[in-house]
Amino acid sequence: MLNVNEVTFAYQNKNTLKSINFSVEKGAHTCIIGESGCGKSTLLKTIYGLLDLDEGNIYWNNEQVLGPAYNLVPGHEKMRYLAQEDHLMPYTTVSENIQKHLSRQQAEFSEQRTQELLEVIDMTAFAKSKVKNLSGGQKQRVALAQVLAKEPELLLLDEPFNFIDNFRKNKLRRDFFNYLKKQEITCIFATHDSTDMLGFADQALVMKEGELLANDSSENLFNFPPSKYIASLFTEVNELDLQLFEGFKEDGKVLIYPRELTVAAHGNLKVNVIKSYFNGSDYFVEANCKNSALVYFNSDKLLDEFSTVTIYCKEELLIKRLQKD
Numbered sequence: 001m002l003n004v005n006e007v008t009f010a011y012q013n014k015n016t017l018k019s020i021n022f023s024v025e026k027g028a029h030t031c032i033i034g035e036s037g038c039g040k041s042t043l044l045k046t047i048y049g050l051l052d053l054d055e056g057n058i059y060w061n062n063e064q065v066l067g068p069a070y071n072l073v074p075g076h077e078k079m080r081y082l083a084q085e086d087h088l089m090p091y092t093t094v095s096e097n098i099q100k101h102l103s104r105q106q107a108e109f110s111e112q113r114t115q116e117l118l119e120v121i122d123m124t125a126f127a128k129s130k131v132k133n134l135s136g137g138q139k140q141r142v143a144l145a146q147v148l149a150k151e152p153e154l155l156l157l158d159e160p161f162n163f164i165d166n167f168r169k170n171k172l173r174r175d176f177f178n179y180l181k182k183q184e185i186t187c188i189f190a191t192h193d194s195t196d197m198l199g200f201a202d203q204a205l206v207m208k209e210g211e212l213l214a215n216d217s218s219e220n221l222f223n224f225p226p227s228k229y230i231a232s233l234f235t236e237v238n239e240l241d242l243q244l245f246e247g248f249k250e251d252g253k254v255l256i257y258p259r260e261l262t263v264a265a266h267g268n269l270k271v272n273v274i275k276s277y278f279n280g281s282d283y284f285v286e287a288n289c290k291n292s293a294l295v296y297f298n299s300d301k302l303l304d305e306f307s308t309v310t311i312y313c314k315e316e317l318l319i320k321r322l323q324k325d
């Protein structure tokens with residue numbers, strides 16, 4: 001189990017992590033999400049022991065993680081950390097890059113283990129290719145195999161799928177996280193991509209400006225977003241006065257995703273269409289409503305510019321999404 005207690009850290013005088021507290025159970029997959037510069041990479045580095053904390057402490061299985069001031073070789077031996085930039089050997093093959101990271105005990109069955117890892121990252125066909133000839137996404141997959149090679153207890157991954165095209169990403173993520181579950185490897189990964197969080201994280205940590213805003217399941221955060229910032233991590237979101245909806249007189253704002261508003265003959269919100277954007281399965285529509293607030297919703301049909309339509313949102317959803325403050 002990982003325990004992060006009141007962790008505070010500043011680069012020079014810039015406070016980057018502010019009293020961060022959370023824990024991660026063995027075998028759990030935890031995602032750190034938040035806007036660029038909020039401190040995700042810095043948090044991963046502190047957990048790995050690459051930075052000396054200003055305040056607080058970190059424990060992995062009751063053993064304190066110490067920074068470079070206390071360790072000749074920074075980085076905890078039971079953990080593996082994958083930074084955003086890769087550290088592959090360009091002039092050797094994919095297999096050799098993986099084998100270099102196997103432990104001594106694994107050396108006698110290195111062929112078999114390398115083969116197993118090549119399958120996890122779907123790179124069997126590239127085993128003998130030189131790394132310098134691979135694409136950015138392929139290199140990222142080799143880097144993932146390297147950090148798995150020594151069977152770490154805790155994996156720390158910084159944006160592990162950001163160079164991988166959507167075409168391969170889905171299968172890779174399923175294979176990769178299923179492998180981690182099977183081996184009971186705990187994993188903490190930083191991402192910008194909410195689909196990484198929704199599909200593959202047991203626990204989501206939301207950061208903003210060095211603070212931990214939320215620690216919950218991604219399902220809860222999606223269904224009951226505590227703020228617009230958190231809802232916006234998933235998709236575009238409407239923040240509207242509840243009073244705009246017919247039948248509601250209470251003050252307060254509601255957070256509603258565009259897909260939760262549908263065009264209906266007897267809707268509860270009248271809007272004027274500004275523009276429709278085709279997105280493959282339907283149209284994403286930008287519109288204005290009574291107080292000239294912008295509203296976004298999805299429509300099966302192309303809606304004419306300047307036309308007036310009514311849209312509908314379920315009343316129980318409006319009540320559920322009423323923001324507390």
Ligand SMILES: Nc1ncnc2c1ncn2[C@@H]1O[C@H](COP(=O)(O)OP(=O)(O)OP(=O)(O)O)[C@@H](O)[C@H]1O
Pocket residue numbers: 011012014016034035036037038039040041042043190
């Ligand atoms: N070595 C450094 N020296 C000084 N400031 C740094 C250093 N590394 C990061 N920072 C600053 O600390 C803040 C947090 O950076 P960090 O890389 O942790 O953010 P992040 O959430 O991982 O961002 P991104 O999503 O863009 O990777 C940023 O303002 C960044 O400019």
